Amino acid sequence: MTEHMASFPVLSCMLLAPVAGILILLFLKEEQGFLVRMVALVSAGISFALAIYTFVGYDKTLGGLQFVEKYPWVKAFGITYFVGVEGMNAPLLLLTGIVIFTGVLTMWELKERVREYFIFQLALVTGVFGVFMSYDMFFFFLFYEIAVVPMYILILIWGSTRKIYAAMKLTLYLMAGSGLIIPGILMLYSSSGLFTFNMLQLHGVAFAPWIQKIAFVFLFLGFGVLAAVWPFHTWSPVGHVAAPTAVSMLHAGVLMKLGSFAILRVAMYLCPAGFQYWAQFMGLLAAVGIVYGVFVGLAQTDLKYVIGYSSVSHMGIVGLGLATGTIDGLNGAVFQMFAHGVMTALFFSAVGYIYDRTHTRDILQLGGMSKIMPVASAFFITAALCGAGVPGMASFWAELLVLVSAVKVFPIRGLLAIASLVIGALFALRVVQNSFFNDPNPKFAHFEDVTPFLALPRMILIGFMIFFGLFPQVMLALIKSSIVPFIQGM
Amino acid sequence: MTMLLFGPELYYLGLAFVIFLLSLRRTPKVQQDYHLTLVLAGLGFLVAVMCLGQKGDLFFKAYRVDLFSQIFKAALALGLFLVLMISRNLASIEERFRAEFYLFLTTCTLGMMMLVSSVELLTIYVALELSSYSLYILVPLRKGDGIDVEAGIKYLFIGAVSSGFMLFGLSYLFGATHSTYLADIIHNMPQLLASPIGLMGLILAMAGFFFKLSVFPFHFWAPDVYQGGANQVVTFIATASKAVAVALLLRLAALGAGYGYSFTQVLMVLSIISMTLGNLVAIIQRDFKRMLAYSSIAHAGYVLMGVISMQEAGFTSAVYYALAYLVMNFTVFMVISEVASDGRDLKIAELAGLWRRSPLLSMSLILGIFALAGVPPSIGFTGKLLLFTSAMNSGFFWLVLIGAVNGTLSLYYYLKVVYAAYFVESDLPPIELSWPTRILNYALCATILVFGVAPNSIIELARAAVKSVL
Secondary structure: OOEEEOOOOHHHHHHHHHHHHHHHHHOOOOOOHHHHHHHHHHHHHHHHHHHHHHHHHOOOOOOOEEEEEEEEEEHHHOEEEEEEEOOOOHHHHHHHHHHHHHHHHHHHHOOOOHHHHHHHHHHHHHHHHHHHHEOEHHHHHHHHHHHHOHHHHHHHHHOOOOHHHHHHHHHHHHHHHHHHHHHHHHHHHHHHOOOOOEHHHHHOOOOOHHHHHHHHHHHHHHHHHHOOOOOOOOHHHHHHHHOOHHHHHHHHHHHHHHHHHHHHHHHHHHOHHHHHHHHHHHHHHHHHHHHHHHHHHHOOOEHHHHHHHHHHHHHHHHHHHHHHOOHHHHHHHHHHHHHHHHHHHHHHHHHHHHHHHHOOOEHHHHEOHHHHOHHHHHHHHHHHHHHOOOOOOHHHHHHHHHHHHHHHHOHHHHHHHHHHHHHHHHHHHHHHHHHHOOOEOHHHOOOOOOOHHHHHHHHHHHHHHHHHHHOHHHHHHHHHHHHHHHHHHO | OHHHHOHHHHHHHHHHHHHHHHHOOOOOOHHHHHHHHHHHHHHHHHHHHHHHHOOEEEOOOOEEEOHHHHHHHHHHHHHHHHHHHOOOOOOOOOHHHHHHHHHHHHHHHHHHHHHHHEOEHHHHHHHHHHHHHHHHHHHHHOOOOOHHHHHHHHHHHHHHHHHHHHHHHHHHHHHHHOOOEHHHHHHHHHHHHOOHHHHHHHHHHOHHHHHHHOOOOOOOHHHHHHHHOOHHHHHHHHOHHHHHHHHHHHHHHHHHOOOOHHHHHHHHHHHHHHHHHHHHHHHOOOEHHHHHHHHHHHHHHHHHHHHHOOOHHHHHHHHHHHHHHHHHHHHHHHHHHHHOOOOOOOEHHHHOOHHHHOHHHHHHHHHHHHHHHOOOOOHHHHHHHHHHHHHHHOOOHHHHHHHHHHHHHHHHHHHHHHHHHHOOOOOOOOOOOOHHHHHHHHHHHHHHHHHHHOOHHHHHHHHHHHHOOO
């Protein structure tokens, strides 16, 4: 892969903006509430702006790795600080920027321990940015863990519904995943004989097939926990439900993508033979996840559980796309990561607004919210339409690409996925009908609708969702510019 | 410049003498003694740092001064200074024993400093006992209801037993090689390690340091001593003394580098049992220091991974981890002694509401705990990953897998501490911190983060140091 050095350290700035925010917040006082929020917003805003800049500024015709920064870090162990952007991580950096920026705005009304909240949230997002841009396995793993651990505190303190249980379950599941990742990564490191953590150099090593097969299982299962691959998904609906709104947004929107991105970036990239060997198995787990997510979701009455299980199902689509190993499949999978991220963030953002006021997420209790809060309801309904795969929304294209290539590669699993998505659409409409178009619950009649300021983050999310729904080529051409060499290198 | 070669040791010998004079006063002047000792200990750290570049042999080559020993001497001097920093109000030790407390800490430091430079079996043993005897006195010095005496007796007995094992092993080594010099022994090691006498001798010789590092099966003292000793004494045992144990294990293990398959297998088994046992038992603990005792057993297992790899990278990461462990464990103990300022044993549940009572302490606590748990960006994460890397490079796949799984296990009980400090409410009054303590807090947090993300300077230093050992 060709590397084009950055003239200005854009990526480091994107990474360090939240860190700078944290440092400033450490020296502020809890009473300075507005200032605290502004610092969080500005640092998230800088990262967001830089993410847009790299997304737009990436030169597709030039290709390869751009905005590269590379410094030797620890020579004795072959660790390099190596960050860059290519077609497959540019959308995810953009997604992270969108979700953190809108997440800070969504949490504007937070009253309790505001300063600490933003410190942990910015720490988390630093990790997420770091994972998407790192090309050195040491830093990749370092950022991966940074992204995972603050979740414990965020859910524990600011969460709801069985939060103590959920926080511990989530953290232990994800750390158990890390326990598998470490041997996987180190196995590749030491058997390469190069003593380097640089992924591009490791890619050049032809590992023995048996090493690839073993390492791939470790990496796939380890990262798969975070990607909520069935049957390791059980932490995810529980965690989504317990987490505070912006954390659910970040978590379902971005964090789960870390898992699937890492499977693509580390497991498939470094162990192509291992991937060929296990692809059938991956496809099977993904297909089961899709069907399972839809059917378990059917039985839920809590809106957040509904979204949580639909996430399992949608992440199954990502997994299915990856398992096909075709250009269209991977293209769709990466696009689906982006589309699902924006969509879920909108889902949780809308539910969060309703829940903060009504203190219930029970579908039957909510009744006819569209008559009480038409704007807030509209946000949820838009997200539900996107989730059902309505054309004109970003995820339509993503799901289409994945399903078409899945039917070619795994006909039965592909058809099963399509069938369950139809049921899923039906069920999304049922949820929408029950909670928004039934008789309004008189208890909630006095609540106000979303103010224009609070509507802003949701509007941004809808804007991106529809823009990439109408102009999918912008995204697809970008992703393709790196997927094609990726597949050729496998 | 022979004087300068022996500089740190001479300084601490003099310091011990000064404190001895202080202890002779009929009516102790507590504040004055404390400040004098603190300043002198701070100077001692500067002396140790100044002597970092010294190189040479002393006392008929029984005593080697090189970068390896000097790094650990500086770490020890720092450890003593830090422990004295948190000894401002030693509620658990009577005022008339304060000077003795400083005195035995100093002699213990002196003994350990001599230990890291010793390259001859008898010198090693004498230095080890000098440091151990000081600790045997320090542990029961706490005023208490008998739990301190129990701790003191357990520490003494298990220490004596492990010394016995060690002497037995040393006698084997001497008997087989006719020399007490490590430099001579290492020449004979290749043939010797293949025979049972060499293997047994070497492993038993390490027993004294297994005891200090609380490696299975010499770990039984740890929970009782941690709980029964005064917080500050335990801090010293849990930080400085562990670092030295790692240094000496590396020196002795270097004897077996490259030859002994059975030798590494034995160490591997000890490592696996230590970390698994430590982590599993720590889960059910309620007393904070007792939990940390079991966690120290687990950490001993991690450090052994670096020793086992028997390569430069492994030794480097073991040295890095020993230094990192000193800092992160000290951070946690500092929080304990600040929260339990009356010198009591702290239950984990008593950390409740710390985020409100003292945000600074809770920040230090969370960083220290996350570092112990191996969560990035901290020295603990980097250290552990380096240990795993070097073990994997030497082909210990299963060891790494078990170590990684253990990391997950340990997170459970570390998170319980975070849970108590950050989530549980309490209406206890805020904790006031003096300005030196505040500075100490910031300095420790910065150290944990900065050297975790940018470890290169420490790693290069450690790498240069272990070259003289291997």
